[in-house]
Amino acid sequence: MEELGAAICEYRVRKGWTQAELGRAVALSKSAISHFENGSHVPRRDVARRIDAALDARGHIFRLRDELDDNPDADRVSRFLRAAARAVRIRQIASFTSVFLETEEHARLCLTAGLAAYGGDLDDKVHYRRQVRAVLDTPAAPQLSIVFLEGALDLGVGDRAVMRGQLSHMMRQSRRRNVALRLLPRREQNVFSDIGTVTIFEDRRGRTTVHRPSLSGGIYITQPKRTIEYVNLYDHLSQLALDVEESRTLIRKALEEYSPCTPPGSTNQ
Template structure:
C-alpha cells in the first residue's frame, strides 16, 4: 500500500491523472486492491499511479475506464500523460511529428524511434536516460500510434548500415528488431533504405536529421545535438536538408535490396548458430 500524500493536480498531467484516479475510485466505493483486481494489476500499482509514482499505459487506462464507467476519461487523458514523459525540449517536435503527412529521416546509428520494438527502445533509453524508464518507454511507443491511423503519414527512413550491427540490448533484441523492420516494410506507406558501408563518405556524415512535410505545404527540419533538439522552417536550412536527404536516398540501397540486407544481417549476425561443441548459442 502506498501511503497517502496530497497531490497538486495542476502540477503535471501525471499528477492530475493520479488525483482523478483516486477521486473516481473512492466515488465508486472501491479500495485500491479491489480496483486492481478489476483491471488485472496489484493494489500497490494503483496506489503508485494515484501518487504519480508510476506512469499509466493506454491499456491500463482503457481497463480503468471500463471498471469505473468513466466514459473514456482516462483513455483521453493518458495521451497527455505520456506526452509529458518525453523530454521537455522534444515535446513540441512530437506534436509536429503527429501532424505530419510525410516523415523523411536519416538515422546514422540507431533504429528510428517510430520503428523501434519495446525491448530495443528500453535498451536505448536505459543507456542514456534517468528517471522512470517504464514511463519513457511507454511515451516512445505511444508515438508509434500514428503508424496505425486510418491515414498514416508516408514514411521514408534512410538508415546507416551500422544501425543493423550495433548490438543494442543483445542478440535476441536485435533479431526481433530487424524482423520488425521487415514486417513494417510490408506497409505501403513505410519505406526503409539502408545506406551501406560501401557507400563510403556520404551526405549524412554530420549526423541524423528529420524532415517533416505537412498537408498545408510547409516543411520543417529537425536536428539534435548532445543537449537538445532544434526545429526550423528556415527556407535555406530546408533546402540544404532536402538536398542532403536526396543525396542519401540516391546512395542508399533500394527498398527491396535494403530488405534483403536486413534479412541477411538478421540471420548471419543474430541467427541461432551451433557452437563448436555442438551446443546452440543464442
C-alpha cells in the same frame, strides 16, 4: 512561436477575416495581428484568450500560447509528437535504428544506456517512444521514408533474442505501404559522417520542419532556406542508397545471423 502564429492565421482565414478585422474584434491593431502570425511577437496570455474566443478556436490557440510557459523538456517532446501527427510525409536520415521502427524492448535498452548523458525518467521516455511509433498506426498515418547506414544493422543491443525481435519487426514494417527503408552501403558511409539523425516533417499545407536531436533536447528548423538544405541532403543520400528490395535483403541477412536457419537434413531436438 511559429506554430502559434500559424494557428492564429489558419483560424482567422477559416473564419474569413482579414488581419484588420481580427484586430478590431480583439481591440488590437492590424500590425499586432501580423506580428503574432509571423512569429515575431507572442501575445500576452489574456490576449491569446481573446483571440481564441474571437476565432472560435475552442482553446487550441490558448493552449499553444500556454505551452510557451510550460516545462521546456515536455514542450520538446510534445512538439515532436505534434509534428509527427500532423505530417503527411516524414523523411529521416538515421545513423542508428529509427525511433519509428523500434520494438519496445530495444527502445528501453537504448534509453537506459543513454540516461547518464540525457537524464530524465526512463518510463516517461519509453512512453514517449511508444507514442512516436503509434503515429504509423493512425488512420491518417504519414508516408515514412528512411535512409540509414548499413552499419546500423551491426550495432547489437541486448542479447540475440532482442536483436532478432528488432530486425524481425523492421522487416515487417518495411512491407507496409506507407514505409520505405533504404540502406546506405558501407562504401558510401564517408558521405554520412557527422550527419547524425535528421527528421524532416512535411504537413498538409506543404510546410517543412526539420528536427535534429542534441543533449539539450534538439533543435527545430523551419526557415525555408535552411530546411531545403536538409531536404536536398536527404535526396542526395537517397540516390546513393540501395533500393527498397535490396535493403530488405540486407536486413534479412542480418536477421539470419541472429536466427540462422536449421541446416538441411538436421533434426530439431
